[in-house]
Amino acid sequence: MRRRSLIKGFLPAALVSGPAVLYAETYLTVEQAQRLLLPGASLSPASVTLSSAQKSAIEKASGVRVRETQIKAWRSGNGDWFIADNVVGKHEFIDFALALSRDGAVKGVEILTYRESYGSEVRNPKWRSQFAGKRLDSPVKIDKDIKNISGATLSSVHITEGVRRLLNTWAIALKS
Numbered sequence: 001m002r003r004r005s006l007i008k009g010f011l012p013a014a015l016v017s018g019p020a021v022l023y024a025e026t027y028l029t030v031e032q033a034q035r036l037l038l039p040g041a042s043l044s045p046a047s048v049t050l051s052s053a054q055k056s057a058i059e060k061a062s063g064v065r066v067r068e069t070q071i072k073a074w075r076s077g078n079g080d081w082f083i084a085d086n087v088v089g090k091h092e093f094i095d096f097a098l099a100l101s102r103d104g105a106v107k108g109v110e111i112l113t114y115r116e117s118y119g120s121e122v123r124n125p126k127w128r129s130q131f132a133g134k135r136l137d138s139p140v141k142i143d144k145d146i147k148n149i150s151g152a153t154l155s156s157v158h159i160t161e162g163v164r165r166l167l168n169t170w171a172i173a174l175k176s
Contacts, residue, residue, distance in 0.1 A: 024115040027123065030084050030097065033110045034074065037099035038082055043074035046081075046174065054173050061172070064165040073174060078102060081174060087162040089116040090154045098131075098166050104175065106134045109163060119152035122159055131163055136171050140164040 028036070034043055048071040050058070055066045072084040079102030086093045092115035099107040109131045111123045121127065130146050141164070142148045142157050149156045 023117045024092075024113060025120065026113045028097070028110055028112050030072075030112065033084070033097040033112060034082050036110060037097060037108045038076055038080055041076035041078070041080060041082075043076050043082055046071075046073045046075045048073055048173055050169075050173055057172050058165060058168045062161075062165040062168040064161045066165065066169075071169060071173065075174075080107065081170060083166050083169070083174075084112070085162055085166060087158040089114075089119060089158060092116050094122070094155060094159060096159060096162060098163060100167075100170055104135055104167065104170055106131045106163065106167070108132060109159070111159075114155075116155065119149075119155040121149045121152045122155045124149075127156070134163070134167070136167050138167075140167065 034041070050066065050069040050071065055069055058064075058066050068085075074082040076082075081100040081102075083098045083100070084095070085098065086095045088094070094114055094116070095112035097110045097112055099109075101107055109128045111120075111128075114120045114123065127147070127149060131140075134140050134145070139145045140160060142160050146156070146160045
């Protein structure tokens with residue numbers, strides 16, 4: 001008598017459990033976000049690579065790990081800044097943009113691409129408007145000066161941390 005058996009783990013997981021469903025929604029390009037956050041501004045790219053000392057200083061000041069040393073920033077003729085960045089939501093990256101006035105106050109935050117299957121409520125203009133006017137000396141922390149969104153907790157926390165990190169990046173690496 002001959003027996004045939006399927007050895008578990010032999011077939012790739014995608015064949016056994018089905019294909020993974022990925023979700024991604026792009027809401028704005030960098031250029032569209034620039035026009036929304038800094039209307040009419042003429043922006044010039046600012047090539048900034050953080051030194052190890054700057055990276056450490058930003059991490060210490062913000063309490064948030066710096067993953068990328070290359071900053072994607074643009075500066076306007078009047079000294080305003082536009083920064084494109086990303087944070088990890090629960091599992092995937094959330095691309096966002098931050099506009100800062102020349103004195104370091106948040107002018108606005110936009111979500112560019114959201115890749116999680118839920119939690120996209122962080123796109124809500126009312127939630128994002130909480131960041132307007134925040135400065136380096138503001139807490140910029142969930143449940144301090146930024147309200148959490150139930151069902152989007154990790155996205156809310158991580159975007160808030162990203163904004164705090166970029167405020168410190170501005171002060172340490174871009175301001176001068």
